[in-house]
């Protein structure tokens with residue numbers, strides 16, 4: 398593994414990998430959206446949730462114990478996501494995907510993020526491994542539940558928890574976000590699509606994930622088995638760093654545009 402600082406110029410072997418890759422998988426995590434203003438799972442929370450870590454709230458047990466607390470956390474995050482914009486990292490991935498499609502190749506965006514910032518930057522996302530924060534379903538009968546957009550402005554933390562609505566189909570269960578909590582299975586089609594893409598890829602880029610949450614964190618290992626080059630973009634060391642060929646230490650909103658520019662991939666066309 399070769400570790401590179403963002404202040405260094407991108408080494409020629411990394412530039413060559415990016416320039417020559419035709420079938421790319423980008424696996425993204427919360428750090429991808431950090432520069433848009435969406436907190437990662439490892440940051441200390443404020444307001445109503447300051448006593449809890451994000452990971453403590455993202456569980457079926459937490460929802461069962463205090464549905465209003467967990468529901469309101471998700472409603473606030475949904476409002477925040479709606480209020481922020483994709484950052485230059487999201488836009489660079491979208492540009493790379495368009496460029497590869499023009500060349501007869503592809504870029505498969507596989508994200509652990511429940512936000513829609515990749516899509517809003519123009520990327521066609523192959524797999525949302527951990528679901529989506531904008532849709533809801535019944536926690537009991539699993540039927541989709543339509544829920545109006547949150548009334549918050551997205552930046553103010555709501556003063557008090559509010560109860561989730563009941564499911565109109567079974568009149569029994571509570572509405573919950575359509576996301577994957579700890580101990581729950583990932584959506585099979587998304588995981589299978591991600592697996593197939595990695596098995597067909599010639600380059601894997603791992604961006605803004607701590608690389609510890611399974612089974613998403615094992616996906617790059619499928620590339621490793623096949624000898625596919627692996628590049629990490631993250632300011633910090635991660636659970637996946639040791640298997641990487643290159644680890645570029647920097648923020649995705651800075652590193653991705655620089656990487657593409659160095660490889661001669663146009664950034665600004667829409």
Ligand code: BJW
Nearest residue numbers: 426427428437438439509579580605606607610611648649
């Ligand atoms: C930047 C940056 C910038 C900052 N630029 N970078 C095998 C072994 C051990 C345990 C398990 C196992 N298999 C399954 C488990 C249990 C569990 C698990 O993995 N636990 C681990 C903690 C060990 N996994 C599950 O339960 C999964 N289900 C499952 O496997 O079912 C079958 C099964 C069940 C039980 C046992 C065995 C099998 C489901 C996992 C679902 C995860 N759900 C969440 C919540 C989604 C909804 C929501 O958003 O609220 O998904 S948890 C949270 O973690 C969220 C994220 O998608 C996920 C990953 O986090 P991510 O994206 O990596 O974010 P962070 O915050 O961790 O890291 C941010 C990174 O960004 C950092 O590295 C920063 O440095 C970096 N960064 N600024 C670039 N500007």
Ligand code: ZN
Nearest residue numbers: 535538564567
């Ligand atoms: Zn129901």
